[in-house]
Amino acid sequence: MGRYIRYVILFSCCIFIYGSTHAASVRCGAEQTDKYLPLLSGKRVALVVNHTSLIGNTPLPDSLFSLGVRLTGIFVPEHGFRGTADAGETVRDGKDVRTGLPIYSLYGQTKKPQDKQLENTDIVVFDMQDVGARFYTYISTLYYVIQACAENGKPLIVLDRPNPCDTIDGPVLQHRYRSFVGMFPIPVLHGCTIGEMARMINGEKWTGKHRHCQLTVIPVEGWKHGQPYSLPVKPSPNLPNDTSIALYPSLCPFEGTAISVGRGTTTPFQVIGSPDIHIFNFRFMPQSLPGFDKNPLYKGKYCYGLNLQGHNPADKGFTLKYIIQFYDLYKSTMQDAEKKFFTRPQWFDLLMGTAHVRHAIIRGKSEEEIRKGWQEELEKYRQTRNRYLLYPDYNE
Incomplete structure (x- = not known):
């Protein structure tokens, strides 16, 4: 036990050094090893993690493994354990070469998590x-993990991290549009950390059948709502x-429309355009790019549109102005614009969490009218x- 305590002290010192150079005094839940x-101790532990x-710079499984924590398996989400899988790409089960632990896919x-996969976990x-x-x-x-833990009587610890898009805006999801891109009645921007979201999912019993999970959240230190936070690593391939x-x-x-969001470029979600409209001077050509997107929309074709790289990252929020702008361009330049623009209307509605927004855009409503x-x-x-x-809320 003395050796265990020495490890904790040494590890905490390393975390302090790292924290002094990253995001000032902000310390994420994972960094606060003394708390969790x-x-x-003495437990068989399963991890739900990714890249x-x-x-610091060390993956959580490697850190806990080196500290002697008894790990039983690693569950991984969309984009995989190392964060390299494309959006929507199946993530497969496997084995971690560093720890020898089994890897279970939660995106296939x-x-x-299946009952059998949690049998040997405390x-x-x-x-x-x-x-x-x-x-x-x-x-x-997170929703499915909470549900599995509740069903199997397994306590869950969520190591919290700040929300980089910390504001509340957009339509609230309607139940009929529930899907994996929208599981519960929250707006597009929900204004919660993942720890707070875990508390909400659990507290509102959104997992169904009055299930309740024994939940512990290790909060972030030195952060409050509205405080800017720059991510140390990209959270997925196309958010660099x-x-x-x-x-x-x-x-x-836009993923439900004919407009490219720059997948297949080095500036995804910073450029938008289409081969159908040539009134813009700016253009880009999606390609198969390892680490970004292997098979993007309009691969090998020039897309004409807007370069939004000058957007101030501090200006976070939700706006319909770009979608309305491009829909109006389609409407003014081609027949049957509705079908040609909304190429996947059901997907657009699932992302919005409602069909009202699409219908309002088609009727020519302004953003201000739709927001009401x-x-x-x-x-x-x-x-x-x-x-x-x-955490303290906005303006507190």
Whole structure:
């Protein structure tokens, strides 16, 4: 036991040195080993992690393994353990070459830990960097992990991290549009850390059948809502920097349209365009790019549109102005614009969490008029959110 304590002290010192150079005084939950290692002592531990699950520059599984924590397996979400799988690409089971641990995919045939996979586990630890948007699927993975832990009587520890898109905006998801890109009635930008979201999922019993998980959240130190936070590593292949993360909530719904969001370029979610419109001077050509996208929309074709790289990353929020702008261009330049623009209307509606937005755009409604339609539900959501906050809220 004395050796264990010495490891904890040494590890905490390393974390302090790292924390002094990264994000000032912000310390993520994973870095605060003194708070959760005692909870893991003598336990068989399963991890739900990916490439963002770091202590300093070291992956969490490697750190815990070196500290003698008894690990039983690693569960991984969309984009895989090392964060290199494309969006929507199946992630397969495997074995971690560094620790020898089995890797179980939560983005393939099943998105939920199976009872058999948890048989030899006493406790589950979840650590991933979310970006604060409803359709970013790490919170959907969190949902299924909470459900599995509740069903199997396994305690869950969530190691919290800041929300880089920390604001509340957009339509609230309607139940009929529930999918893996929207599991619960929250707006596009939900204004929660992943730890607060875990508390909300658990507290509101969104996992169904009155299930409740024994949940512990290790909060972030030195952070509050609205405080800027720059991610030390990209959370997924096509969110390479702060600008792409800030624009992602507003540009992701374009995935249900004929407009490219720059997948297959080095500036994804920072450029938008289409081969159908030639009125813009700016153009880009998607290609098969390892580490970004292997088979992007309009591969090998010039897309004409907007370069948004000058967008201020501090300007975070949700806007419909780009979608309305491009829909109006389609409407003014071609027949049957609705079908040619909304190429995957059902997918667009799933991302929005409602069909009202698409129908309103088609009817020619302004963004201000469309926004009025979701304000009442947004206010109800704010009241729900308040019950699960772990940090001082905006303007406090």
